[in-house]
Amino acid sequence: MSIQKRKRYASIDKKECVACGSCIKICPLAAITVPKGIHAEVNRNQCIGCGKCLKSCPASVIEIVDEVMHKEDISYEKQTKKVV
Amino acid sequence: MKSKQKKWYDYLWIMSLLYLLLGFFNILFAWLGLICFVVPLLISIWKGNKGYCNHYCGRGQLFALLGNKLKLSRQRNIPAFLRSNWFRYGFLTFFLIMFGNMLFSTYLVFSELRSLNEVVTLMWTIKLPWNWAYQGTRVIPGVAQFAFGFYSLMLTSTLLGMVTMVLFRPRSWCVYCPMGTMTQAVCKIKHKN
Ligand code: SF4
Ligand code: SF4
Ligand code: SF4
Numbered sequence: 001m002s003i004q005k006r007k008r009y010a011s012i013d014k015k016e017c018v019a020c021g022s023c024i025k026i027c028p029l030a031a032i033t034v035p036k037g038i039h040a041e042v043n044r045n046q047c048i049g050c051g052k053c054l055k056s057c058p059a060s061v062i063e064i065v066d067e068v069m070h071k072e073d074i075s076y077e078k079q080t081k082k083v084v
Numbered sequence: 085m086k087s088k089q090k091k092w093y094d095y096l097w098i099m100s101l102l103y104l105l106l107g108f109f110n111i112l113f114a115w116l117g118l119i120c121f122v123v124p125l126l127i128s129i130w131k132g133n134k135g136y137c138n139h140y141c142g143r144g145q146l147f148a149l150l151g152n153k154l155k156l157s158r159q160r161n162i163p164a165f166l167r168s169n170w171f172r173y174g175f176l177t178f179f180l181i182m183f184g185n186m187l188f189s190t191y192l193v194f195s196e197l198r199s200l201n202e203v204v205t206l207m208w209t210i211k212l213p214w215n216w217a218y219q220g221t222r223v224i225p226g227v228a229q230f231a232f233g234f235y236s237l238m239l240t241s242t243l244l245g246m247v248t249m250v251l252f253r254p255r256s257w258c259v260y261c262p263m264g265t266m267t268q269a270v271c272k273i274k275h276k277n
Contacts, residue, residue: 016167019268020258021138022148028088037134037271056148058255060161 005069008049008083013061014039023053023062051084093140097149100142104242107235111204111217111228114235121263128267132274137264144255147245151254162252162259172265179237179262182208186233194226201229205236206243 010023010032017039023032024040031046032053054062064084106113120143124136137144151157165171192198202215214235218228245257258264 018167018172018259018264019134019137019271020144020255020264021134022144022255022258024138025148030088034134034138036132036275037128037268038275055159056152056253056255058162058253058257059167059259060253061167 007044007067007069008064009044009047009067010042010049010051010053010062011065012040012042013063014041016059016061018059020058022056022058026052026056028052054084091139094145096140096142097145098142100146104239107217107231107238109217111202111214111231111235112223114231114238115227117234117238120238124263124267125270128270128274132271134264134267134271137258137267143242143245143261144258147249147257148254150246151249157249157254158251159254160252162248162256166248166256167259172260173269175260176262176265183237186230186237189233190226190230193229194224196225200225202232204232204239207240208236 019034019037019039021034021040024030024034027047028050029046029048031043031048032040033043034040049064049066051064054064063082066081066083068081103113103116106116120141124134124141127133127135151159189198189201193200202213202218203211204214205211214232218232241257241261245261248256248259
């Protein structure tokens with residue numbers, strides 16, 4: 001039996017992020033922070049993958065990924081796919 | 085869903101706009117711009133974060149407003165080289181050298197080796213007469229010279245920010261803003277271990 005779990009969330013290229021915080025201001029769920037002033041971080045439990053942050057990021061370093069988890073017997077297989 | 089309430093600091097863009105206007109009428113207001121230099125640095129040094137960029141910076145808000153609300157931005161991706169380290173740190177270095185140059189001119193006027201030059205210099209080259217914004221003898225000439233120099237920097241960076249706001253995303257200036265680069269560098273050093 002295969003149980004599927006899907007999760008869509010924002011993913012940040014931390015190396016290229018300029019830590020400006022445009023994404024913080026736009027996120028309707030307060031799912032992004034820039035805790036140490038170096039790069040942004042997404043709280044995946046809060047993020048719904050709406051993509052608003054992606055559109056506001058001046059450095060274009062955010063992408064939305066779709067994570068699909070298949071449960072085959074006892075092991076999870078995780079597939080991530082860039083959707084935007 | 086947690087709805088976002090506007091905070092007092094979400095209106096600081098008014099201050100940024102007011103700053104540019106005030107400098108048009110009286111150049112001495114340009115000194116207030118030092119706040120935008122000192123506060124971000126102090127926050128990054130003391131708190132180890134970019135709280136200024138992330139919450140308080142009126143300039144970032146102003147660009148966001150013009151680009152999003154007034155739809156002045158084309159909303160395109162910024163070219164990769166503009167966000168590369170060599171460009172960001174290169175621009176920061178250039179900016180600091182020009183800042184030093186401006187301080188040196190101020191020093192010359194302070195020590196009466198040069199007379200006051202009542203111009204605002206755009207893009208470090210184009211000299212605009214600005215003599216209506218300074219009515220003479222209320223302060224010593226060096227104080228006024230610094231104001232002219234500082235206002236030139238602020239106006240130039242606003243202009244650059246406007247161009248990249250239109251061409252790319254509203255807050256594209258934040259990608260290569262010297263204050264943004266500098267505060268991020270301070271945070272990187274602070275959190276190294
Ligand atoms: S908007 Fe983009 S560059 Fe700015 S902090 Fe967020 S992810 Fe980083
Ligand atoms: S995708 Fe939407 S919910 Fe997730 S961090 Fe970005 S703005 Fe917030
Ligand atoms: S990067 Fe510069 S303009 Fe952007 S928020 Fe920070 S200080 Fe303001």
